[in-house]
Amino acid sequence: MDAKGFDDHDHASCIKDGVASAAAYCTEHGLQFTPQRRRVLEILLREHRALGAYDILDVLREEGQTAQPPIAYRALDFLVSNGFAHKIERLNAFAACAHIGERHAPAFLICRACRAVAEAAAAPVRAALGKAAQEAGFTVERAVIEAEGLCPTCRQTEAPA
Amino acid sequence: MDAKGFDDHDHASCIKDGVASAAAYCTEHGLQFTPQRRRVLEILLREHRALGAYDILDVLREEGQTAQPPIAYRALDFLVSNGFAHKIERLNAFAACAHIGERHAPAFLICRACRAVAEAAAAPVRAALGKAAQEAGFTVERAVIEAEGLCPTCRQTEAPA
DNA sequence: TTGATACTTGTAATAATATAACATATCAAC
């Protein structure tokens, strides 16, 4: 898994592929990929950033919808439950999944300067965490792994001249 | 570092030692360990659980104080800034540090059944995370590492008979 | 010991995030 989000890439196809993958997954699993859910996923896919539920509501309202909070939270619940988006706990916000359809439990890399969020492979991290937990007799079921720092671009920008 | 919180231990001394360590640290660093801050730390130390800011306010009010939200958030900011408490992002809540005075950046083990929170050594976890981030050109400054699952006690209880 | 300065607290108001509850509409399977 690469850390898409910090690299240049074809962002249009990034959105298109994300929606297509989600649609395919829904068909395959008998889930309803309704216009609302699709729209919220598209809004998230537009950015490699986490958006708050109310940011999403703002976008929906600009589009003319009368959007109350449950509209956003329900769609987000659906997207997160099915692996199309992730909740970033540190930000109380949501980001589109960069690898829809692939089974994965990533670590998140959050740039404090540009707010970009990327996913990184977390298997070794989870292994280390599982081991530490085991020593305490603790069984890990889920884990939040979120790093904050500087992405490559912002790191350059911040570097002393 | 052990994962105190799941083990039996002398909890009275646990509170006393925590407060004493914090007091010593404040003296040494020229910080004001005011009654409010001490009280909030004591409230957190009473439990090996994360408490919300409003849980703390409830306790303060029961004690007769007129406690508005900033009272709790200011004290918590102070405690977290100085390493006397940690914010548990997953819970939007705060837990007393189990190792006040020791430099550490732990992983948190959150029991979904009894809500206990323990700290576990996270050096290997952070190393793995740093490596994964580096591959993306990302520089980690801080990391949230929180595992949810079952503590040893609750695991027994949940086990099929 | 006084005044300057920084830090801490009191208090009211409000912002930001999230959920509950219930009515209505749509879907999907029979």
Add this chain to the structure above:
DNA sequence: GTTGATATGTTATATTATTACAAGTATCAA
């Protein structure tokens, strides 16, 4: 087409957190 499950519309409210400003307290130098 009826029915049971799923999804949406809508109002209200709960929970978490911050802003702003006034007043009090500690610290330190002159």
